[in-house]
Amino acid sequence: MGQRKQQTLSRKNWMAFTGLFLCLYLVIHLAGNLQLFLPEERAHRQFNLYSHILSGNLIIKAISYILFASIIGHVVYAIIITVANNRARKVRYYYDRRGTASKWYSRNMGLLGTIIFIFLVMHLRDFWYVYKFGQLPMDADGHKDLYVLVVGVYSELWYVILYVICMIALCYHLLHGFFSAARTLGLYHPRYAQAIRIFGWVFSIVICTGFAAMPLYVYCLK
Template identity: 70%
Template structure:
């Protein structure tokens, strides 16, 4: 029993650490993508130059590999923990009322995680893969014209709707992950619980609203 508990805690710690790294990455990624909200000509050249800088910087490449490893590890540990919890929940007692008091997004983290994973696959295919291995035209500065690709993709109404819905799923996923990581790392103390919850809501809603705004803005105003 002690060994099983230790394994569970280790998995949850890795989930927390990889999740926090991904949260930090989302901030950086959003700040870079907010350049798409600039006036058209400025956004065109500046966003392409930014993308070129990221693709050619060795430090950024190392961080990218850490990012990919974190995504894979986060998904694997999430699957293991979900399956472990499912097995342990097969034996339910009549006084177990956790389902009545837990949030719906907490009870459906597997579904939310699946939606986000599918979104990531599509997102990587439409942008990262095309940028790395496709034949994009060059802009006036000689950089790959990722901006035109972004505008073309976000011109599709269905894509924008799916993107926004996936950001809603991500928001709830981040909410649960933020509070869960705080508990795992021992900072969900009664003295700080209010601030942890406030910061969790501000971060989750702010990040996802920012990402959702970009395709909507590009669709209607570019």
């Protein structure tokens, strides 16, 4: 029993570490993509230059491997923990009161995570894969014209709607994940629990609103 608890704790720690690393990546990714809100001509040149610099930087390439490993690890550990919890739950109660003790998004992390994962696969296919292996035109500076690709994809209303829905799912996923990681790592102390709660809400809303605003802005602009 003790060994099983230790394994569960270890898995939760890895979930917390990978999740926090992914949160850090979201901040960096959003900061770079904010260039899309610049005036069109300036956004076109700077966004392509930014993408070109990232694609040729050895440090960024190393971080990208860590990123992909973190995504895979986060998903795998989430599945393992979910399966283990379901197997351990031998007693089924006829009347379930969990809804009065926990938020709905805490009880539906599997669904939210699945939505985010499917969106992530689509997102990587539509942008990262095309940029790396597709045939993109060159801009006036001789860089791959990722900006044109982004504008083309975000000009599709169905994609914009899907993007916004997925950002809402991500927001709720971040809310639960942030608080869960804080508890797992022993950071959720009563003295500053309120501060952590406020920071978690602000972080989740700002990040997801920022990402959701990008396709809406491009679609309305075009």
